[in-house]
Amino acid sequence: MSTAPHAAAPAPAERRAVVVDDEQALARLVAGYLERDGFRTTVCHDGAEAVGLVRDVDPDLVVLDLGLPGLDGVEVCRRLRTFTDCYVVMLTARAEEVDTLIGLSVGADDFLTKPFSPRELMARVAALLRRPRRSPTEPARASAAAEDAHEVLEVGALRVDVDAREVRVDGTEVPLTRTEFDVLAALASRPGRVLSRRALIDTVWGQGWVGDEHLVDVHVLHVRQKLGDTAEAQRYVRTVRGVGYRIGTGA
Incomplete structure (x- = not known):
């Protein structure tokens, strides 16, 4: 007796990331680690370009260098927070507390000081993504309970x-x-x-x-x-x- 084939389970939504750093080798390294962790990753090296890119890509995560030429990471983060609540991990080559405070005060979720271990970055990203939350697109349950x-x-x-x-x-x-x-x-x-x-x-x-x-x-x-x-x-x-x-x- 033949049986009807089971419907395939829906694939999990693909996670997206944008890496913004003018150090191209570092940006490629970070992107590689993110891709191995299942992210579809886009890289750019310019702050002004990053704002438009994040708007287009609508990522789950942005890894953002503080010391970008022209439009720096602080201003990029400030502009991102006008239209997205994606996680932002800021990278800085300067460990002074003022840089950290300025970066986080415009909405960064975490920061790392260069040089850093890519594994440490991935651990920070994993900690952010572990937070349970209902997706805005998840339908609400209609039950009284x-x-x-x-x-x-x-x-x-x-x-x-x-x-x-x-x-x-x-x-x-x-x-x-x-x-x-x-x-x-x-x-x-x-x-x-x-x-x-x-x-x-x-x-x-x-x-x-x-x-x-x-x-x-x-x-x-x-x-x-x-x-x-x-x-x-x-x-x-x-x-x-x-x-x-x-x-x-x-x-």
Whole structure:
């Protein structure tokens, strides 16, 4: 007795990456590692070109050199954040803290100082991609159980819709990057609890992440700026000196 052939399972969506570095040999090396990890990779060596390329390719990841000639990595990242929330890993040849802070304050998710091991870069990328999130194109489940499970966190005028990955203050949507959203959601989901930098790293970046834990401080600073908070008036994200951060009360 013949049986009808089973339908083939749909192939997983191909991940896309853009590598932007004026050191062509390094750009090719990074692209090669990404391709071996399953990315379809596009390389360019110019900041202005990179902005248009990212808009066309709509990648999951951008590996971006800070020290590009002309339009530097900081300005490229700033422009990217006006239309994409893809992960951005910034590369810099200068280890001074100011470069790191400037780069991350415009929306980079992580950074590496040159020279670096390509394996370390891939470990950082893997940590970013491990974060569970529903794709914006994934259809919502229509069941009542799913509706009941919809998680919304509220702190005063702040509303964090975890499932929709949407943040509003006084009804106005606040555009956060993926990493900024994850940091805020991690704090908001633990009201009254202080989270150390390490705890936030483990929650957002993953327990295998290795690097400068002050990365957290920069993302918290950017979240505060976008929520209309300041270091003095900490309505939503409060610093517990010498320990870490906790969600505020909104007052």
